[in-house]
Amino acid sequence: MKIKDYLLTFLLAGTIIVSIVLSTILWYNPAYYQKNRSSEVNNSKVSITTHSLSYIYAPSQVIKTNSDGKQNMLTNRSVNLVDGILNQLNDYHQAKFSNDQQKSKSNYFKILNRPNSLMLNYSSSINTKIFSKIMDNSKIHNQLSNFPDHSINRIVIPTDDADNIYLLSDHNFTIYRITVNHHPLKKLNKELSGNSIKRIPIQMTDRNNIPFIQFTKDISMPQYGYIINKQNISYYASYLNFSSNSKTNRNRTVYDSNSRQLEANDKSSQVIYSTAQDNMQTDSTDEFLRNAYHNIIQLGLNLDNVHFYSYNHSKKSIDYRYFVEGFPILGNEPWGVIKVEAQYNNDVRYYFSLNDLEVPVPTGRANIVLPSTDKVFNNLRAAGYDPNRVSDVEIGYNSGPNTHQNSNILINLKPSLYIKYNGKWMTYNHMLYHN
């Protein structure tokens, strides 16, 4: 009799605890009932965004090493070169994974400089699971997705060895080898020999134990013209289902809805959208990168020419950037970058710009010549800098200041060299002339 009495009390306590727990979940994560509404709206309009995960996470740079060891960075004006190369890997089959335990620097640089090879680079590490997603159409896709998950930032494809692909991580000089069944390389080599391919001579060197791209000659780079389209914040407000009216406060327009907020700065054109999304709280790189992609494609942004640029594991943040012909747009923030940041609570913040690269136009302007890395170092030394503190040199495009102030304007994107000095990125011209 007594046991039955206690049982009833325990059951009652149990049900009360369960109801408190479930109520708390719903209380702290209103995304649960807001999601309902947004998915209905998405179904009723045809989604225009057609950019797949493999487009956004495609490697951003292609380097080819010839049989004599000479290296060139490749870009292609008429087709997407990375896309073309990855398509050639679709016929690879029967992949096996192996892990080089040696982690030797000399072996690592041997692979980086391997004659007759093709290297696809990321500016920040991804992982092997994302690589398997990029190989979505490939016959080895399923095998790849079962391989152990590792962080990587380079893919090396030999053009004379039909059996291997290497995945590399600069961190610890780790080499992962994927052995595939023998496959023909003719098409891949053809892909790399087109007339529309531009070649920039470089050499991969070891700079303070970090692989470093040295531009061996002066580089003549074209300028690009674009018409910028300034989107109205009300477009994003309606896309993201903010039903209430906005509040305007000086230059800021703010939409509020429960725990979500959309804010635009009319002057800088920056948009900040914060919302509760528990799918970004994961510690797994693979899940974080995948979920970030799934979240950004639902913001209504134009993702043409947008690719993954950098990922910071400890800050749980990720940058996607606009690219022109294989080179990122740098230094035009808030324009040119889409930033995703997971906060400590369940909130995720998205930073982007109302301005959008819309239509390319001919500029009629002459190419700009960027100096070779040797010249850069000499000039920096002459200007009083210590070249040993330079850890990276990158080509980027920039439209100069004040891009964000007008709408529907024509901008001119100029190439410039970006130097990582003392861990901070600066333009070469700024270092020389604004010292």
Added chain:
Amino acid sequence: MDFKRIEWIFLITFAVIDFFLFAIVRQNRNIQNESINQDSSTATIIKDMRDDQISVGNVSDKTPYGYYISATQNNSLKSALRSNQLYNQTVSFNGNKLHSSFKRQYVITDKKHPENTANKILTNTKLIQFGKNYSYNANLSTNNEIVYTENAENRYLYSKEAQIKFKVNKGVLTGYSQTYLNMVNPLREGTKALSGRKALAILYQNNNIPSNSKIEWIDLAYTKLLTMKNNIIFVPTWIVVYKTNNSETLQMNEVNAFNGTVLKNENTSTVSN
């Protein structure tokens, strides 16, 4: 009322509350995990169109590559004439548009395919300048006119500034008019464009295709987006031509194949055939 009975009532009430809360959490989690499949939504819309008595036919789901194309409008037809004489015709210009009438007219040999005769003239550089840059456009041709359109990246440039029109009169070609765009080049690397199916779905959703109609043809071509000084920028465009069941006139709609904007929705132009 004894304490035990109160406990029972509370237990049942909380069990019911738990059940509902759990159902809400579970339902929403499913929605959150569900990835939105865009192609299936297009397929649903195409099905809706068929239910609405719109004859759609077979439209591809493939996403072709497209380019932004730049072309220059100048007097290249006129200036090329200085070094290259054209035979058997009198030539005059109206602005940059060339008008020519043949001295000895050409008899159309195959009445069903008058373009066969026109093709021979087109490819003869002594009769027409830059002829190899144009190709026959059956969609725009009529009984009185054989129309050729300039090409860009293996597709038509739909523009009055890039056409050759042969005049047909009683089975003979009497002359032609020509406009020409110079330096037709892609501006950036190719980008995947929308599929024809998606273009149709967008038009239907924007009420641009009425019920009880038939899609006559759909083609991806380049149309003029904007003009800057002498440069014209073209964008890949899905051209959709349909006919309502109770009318004989063809209606034309255009959808920007990069961003899905409906380019002609207000005043739908009529194509005579």
